[in-house]
Amino acid sequence: MTKPDVSNIACPIPFAEYPTVMMAHGSGGRMMQRLIDDMFTVAFTDVQPNDSATLSIPQDKIAMTTDSFVVRPLFFPGGDIGTLAVNGTVNDLAMAGARPKYLSVSFILEEGLSMETLWQVVCSMKNAAGAVDIKIVTGDTKVVERGHGDGLYINTTGIGIIEHEHVIAPEQVRIGDAVILSGDIGRHGMAVMSSREGLSFEGDIKSDCTPLSLCVLDILDAGLKPHCLRDVTRGGVAAVLGEIAGASKTQIEIKESAVPVKDTVRGACEILGLDPLHIANEGCFVAFVAAGEQDEVLHIMHGHNPLAAVIGTVSDGKSGIVTIETPIGGQRILDVPAGELLPRIC
Amino acid sequence: MKYLDEYRDPKAAQSYIAAIEELTTRPWTIMEICGGQTHAIVRYGLQDMIPSEITLVHGPGCPVCVTPIEKINKALKIAALPNVIFCSFGDMLRVPGSGKDLLSVRAEGGDVRTVYSPLDAVKVAQENPDKEIVFFAVGFETTAPGNAMAVYQAKEMGLKNFSLLVSHVLVPPAMESMLSNPECKVQGFLAAGHVCTVMGMEAYHPIAAKYNVPIVVTGFEPLDILQGIYMCIRQLEEGRYEVENQYARAVEEHGNTPAQELIDQVFQIIPRQWRGIGEIPDSGWCLSEEYKELDAEKRFDMEENSHKECMECISGEIMQGLKKPSQCSQFGKGCTPDHPTGAPMVSTEGACSAYFRYRKDAA
Numbered sequence: 001m002t003k004p005d006v007s008n009i010a011c012p013i014p015f016a017e018y019p020t021v022m023m024a025h026g027s028g029g030r031m032m033q034r035l036i037d038d039m040f041t042v043a044f045t046d047v048q049p050n051d052s053a054t055l056s057i058p059q060d061k062i063a064m065t066t067d068s069f070v071v072r073p074l075f076f077p078g079g080d081i082g083t084l085a086v087n088g089t090v091n092d093l094a095m096a097g098a099r100p101k102y103l104s105v106s107f108i109l110e111e112g113l114s115m116e117t118l119w120q121v122v123c124s125m126k127n128a129a130g131a132v133d134i135k136i137v138t139g140d141t142k143v144v145e146r147g148h149g150d151g152l153y154i155n156t157t158g159i160g161i162i163e164h165e166h167v168i169a170p171e172q173v174r175i176g177d178a179v180i181l182s183g184d185i186g187r188h189g190m191a192v193m194s195s196r197e198g199l200s201f202e203g204d205i206k207s208d209c210t211p212l213s214l215c216v217l218d219i220l221d222a223g224l225k226p227h228c229l230r231d232v233t234r235g236g237v238a239a240v241l242g243e244i245a246g247a248s249k250t251q252i253e254i255k256e257s258a259v260p261v262k263d264t265v266r267g268a269c270e271i272l273g274l275d276p277l278h279i280a281n282e283g284c285f286v287a288f289v290a291a292g293e294q295d296e297v298l299h300i301m302h303g304h305n306p307l308a309a310v311i312g313t314v315s316d317g318k319s320g321i322v323t324i325e326t327p328i329g330g331q332r333i334l335d336v337p338a339g340e341l342l343p344r345i346c
Numbered sequence: 347m348k349y350l351d352e353y354r355d356p357k358a359a360q361s362y363i364a365a366i367e368e369l370t371t372r373p374w375t376i377m378e379i380c381g382g383q384t385h386a387i388v389r390y391g392l393q394d395m396i397p398s399e400i401t402l403v404h405g406p407g408c409p410v411c412v413t414p415i416e417k418i419n420k421a422l423k424i425a426a427l428p429n430v431i432f433c434s435f436g437d438m439l440r441v442p443g444s445g446k447d448l449l450s451v452r453a454e455g456g457d458v459r460t461v462y463s464p465l466d467a468v469k470v471a472q473e474n475p476d477k478e479i480v481f482f483a484v485g486f487e488t489t490a491p492g493n494a495m496a497v498y499q500a501k502e503m504g505l506k507n508f509s510l511l512v513s514h515v516l517v518p519p520a521m522e523s524m525l526s527n528p529e530c531k532v533q534g535f536l537a538a539g540h541v542c543t544v545m546g547m548e549a550y551h552p553i554a555a556k557y558n559v560p561i562v563v564t565g566f567e568p569l570d571i572l573q574g575i576y577m578c579i580r581q582l583e584e585g586r587y588e589v590e591n592q593y594a595r596a597v598e599e600h601g602n603t604p605a606q607e608l609i610d611q612v613f614q615i616i617p618r619q620w621r622g623i624g625e626i627p628d629s630g631w632c633l634s635e636e637y638k639e640l641d642a643e644k645r646f647d648m649e650e651n652s653h654k655e656c657m658e659c660i661s662g663e664i665m666q667g668l669k670k671p672s673q674c675s676q677f678g679k680g681c682t683p684d685h686p687t688g689a690p691m692v693s694t695e696g697a698c699s700a701y702f703r704y705r706k707d708a709a
Contacts, residue, residue, distance in 0.1 A: 024459065059542070061451065113378065180407070197460075197462065199462065263347050266347055266350070267347065270350065272462075273437075273694075280531075326389065326390040326391050326568075327354045327568075328354055328355070328356045328359040328390050328391075328392075328395075328568045328569075329356045329359065329360070329395065330390045330391020330392060330394060330395050330568075331391045332388065332389065332390075332391045332704040333703070333704055334701075335703035335704065338683050338684055339440075339684075340439075340440075340449070342436030342437045342439055342440060342460070343435070343436035343437070343460065344435075344436065344437050344682070344694065
């Protein structure tokens with residue numbers, strides 16, 4: 001797939017005139033029109049000039065999802081709020097087994113945001129959308145007063161088409177299913193935390209922000225029938241598995257030593273007293289598949305991330321519980337994180 | 347990963363467990379002092395792997411848990427003041443005072459910041475000369491050198507807008523307090539490795555001799571703890587009551603003497619309230635006369651406040667090893683990590699919280 005790259009194009013808004021976002025850019029008047037014409041439609045070439053985009057959908061079954069993106073800092077190692085806003089919604093569509101087709105983009109901009117920053121984010125979005133062939137067809141812009149936003153917030157809504165009859169949902173999880181993680185965990189959360197807090201760790205930690213639809217569609221196109229797919233975002237593996245164990249009324253048993261974590265992430269978590277299983281990801285999902293399909297699914301995942309691994313199985317033990325075999329052979333319950341992750345005192 | 351994996355090796359763990367089994371001829375009760383050790387014991391499922399004759403009880407060594415609620419209420423009041431930047435270690439933010447925590451103060455507009463080192467708070471003070479910067483200095487002997495260094499540097503720099511809200515606690519007086527209770531069931535201790543890295547082991551010899559208890563200075567990885575248990579049981583079985591050092595890679599007999607000198611200069615010993623336990627003589631540090639001007643409690647005129655703990659909560663007995671968390675009527679019902687009513691449910695290192703999070707019998 002060709003990757004359009006507009007990052008070498010200079011921001012088309014003349015900076016000398018408007019170096020920063022002003023309240024008028026959200027007022028509906030000429031300045032707003034100019035922002036749309038000179039920046040958004042330059043990058044987002046599929047945007048339709050009407051209040052609503054009209055779309056043709058070849059399938060009678062679609063998936064639709066929406067997500068809002070707030071992240072500080074806006075740029076972090078491995079990505080930025082723009083790549084997150086596209087990939088996040090693409091990944092939610094992928095988890096329903098849908099092929100991403102259309103995307104809406106709403107910006108909430110803070111007065112004073114640099115136009116150059118906005119342009120970089122817009123370029124990231126264009127590149128991320130191009131990588132999975134999702135079309136940005138409609139959007140909206142609002143501006144809030146200085147001090148009332150963290151630079152910019154983005155909401156994206158995505159529509160994908162479902163080209164198969166197969167149901168992918170937590171309720172489809174069956175006793176004996178293999179639990180497969182599509183890659184190593186913890187990179188996004190630690191990359192954002194370390195750049196936000198100015199912590200430096202040996203070896204750079206880059207966010208894993210990436211579209212998952214490519215991997216999921218490869219699995220589905222191979223005729224495999226995963227029972228449940230879930231992207232492992234906020235709350236990490238622990239929260240996602242806890243949720244699925246609850247919804248499927250099964251016990252999920254995982255092996256801690258099988259969970260792939262890069263040494264840089266592990267080291268950073270050790271220092272801060274955090275558990276990699278609680279850390280957010282933006283390019284990793286967990287798949288529940290019948291034991292017979294395990295090897296094939298894993299093989300396809302390895303084409304996208306060589307660290308994909310089977311981390312556990314589903315059993316008929318205690319309903320709604322996730323248990324973990326510790327590296328030294330002990331057993332415990334895998335808890336769901338309480339909320340904000342807070343580094344320990346000592 | 348080097349320095350981690352070798353202390354989490356399953357084969358070595360199995361051989362230690364086998365050695366402990368061979369050594370153990372009767373029931374023994376051992377207390378690990380530090381919350382970090384409690385956390386590792388439950389996180390790695392160690393309690394279920396060692397012989398059932400050995401009972402591990404979880405000590406009071408979680409600084410977040412034992413910080414008195416009156417002190418937290420003061421922190422909440424100071425943090426809510428308009429001209430204050432309140433800096434704290436991360437896990438103090440969720441600790442409830444009477445009604446709310448520092449996270450809620452932040453949501454209501456207070457400038458509450460997580461710092462990773464007290465020296466970061468000094469930097470905040472330098473960068474914000476028109477604001478008052480208060481650092482919440484909580485912890486055992488482990489965090490004292492860093493906190494002392496922050497105060498020392500602030501004074502050297504002549505910073506007028508930096509102060510410390512101090513709630514430091516000390517391990518040896520708490521051990522003595524527990525051991526002098528006639529109901530005490532603890533027969534041996536795993537002392538807190540990092541506390542001894544700073545303070546050394548000298549203070550523990552008289553305790554071991556006076557109360558006939560083995561004290562093994564122990565680290566925090568699963569193999570450290572298994573080796574600590576092994577050494578403790580060996581002493582008990584042989585009828586010895588000595589101070590031994592399992593954590594030799596980080597602890598020396600005399601500790602870190604430059605750090606101790608700084609602590610002596612900046613802090614002085616006082617009686618201290620422990621949440622869930624009560625006042626223990628000589629068990630805390632406050633700023634010494636020389637540094638009193640940097641005491642946040644003096645700088646901000648705070649009224650004394652009082653608070654009644656939940657009547658059903660048995661945290662005092664839990665932290666003294668007299669009862670297990672699951673023996674509390676509130677455990678997992680009225681008291682959970684999201685809504686803690688008792689001290690040990692507060693931090694991830696508190697015994698009740700660790701049980702709630704990791705133990706099957708808590709589910």
